[in-house]
Amino acid sequence: MAIRPGGELATRPLHFIWITDRSGSMSTDGKIQALNNAIREALPHMRAVADDNPNAEVLVRALRFSSGAEWHVAAPTPVADFKWVDLTAHGVTDLGYALNMVAEQLRIPPMTDRALPPVLVLISDGQPTDDFNAGLQALMAEPWGRKAVRIAIAIGEDADTEVLQQFIGHPELKPLQANNPEALVRHIKWVSTAVLKSASSPASQAGDVPAGLNVPIPATPVETDREKVDDVW
Structure with missing residues (x-):
């Protein structure tokens, strides 16, 4: 663990980025409202996890994509100060464009070489309408994109x-399936707490992780009986 002169623990930045689909199909059956609610509900839990990991400075931002992409919250914001502004839905699904924009922010600079592995959370209900492969290639071309x-x-x-x-x-990590608001809340809370805790823990910094993963990923929460019978999406 790095120590600053005088003995103070040196915090390392951990960038957490929501990559959120707000295409027109997200306006159906309350999907966009459920997403807004789920992220807002998760924020207090996210702050609590960050408070318990003083060696990491959790910085949050959000990118929204539809016809093109743009930063929803552009500045890397300390989680204690992060506020969610509701998304609205329209347009197509330019995911490739979004990944290119994320890749630009994972370069050094603006990233530093002493950061912790970033956490990227992609949420989508459809299929890309632009060149997804080119966007993914741009992301993976950056060391912090790969890590x-x-x-x-x-x-x-x-x-x-x-x-x-x-x-x-x-191959061991699968997309999380949310077919109703309850499942979406559960998944959002999991990535905001369990995954964030793992990524910001001393174990992740020590490299004590399974082969092919940059941090140990905790087990996903179990689907409830209500979620199994209440598919609305």
């Missing part, structure tokens, strides 16, 4: 899980 913990959440049965699996890039 990132990449998690994907599929909203509804129309989501392209093959594309989401390519984004994850590890």
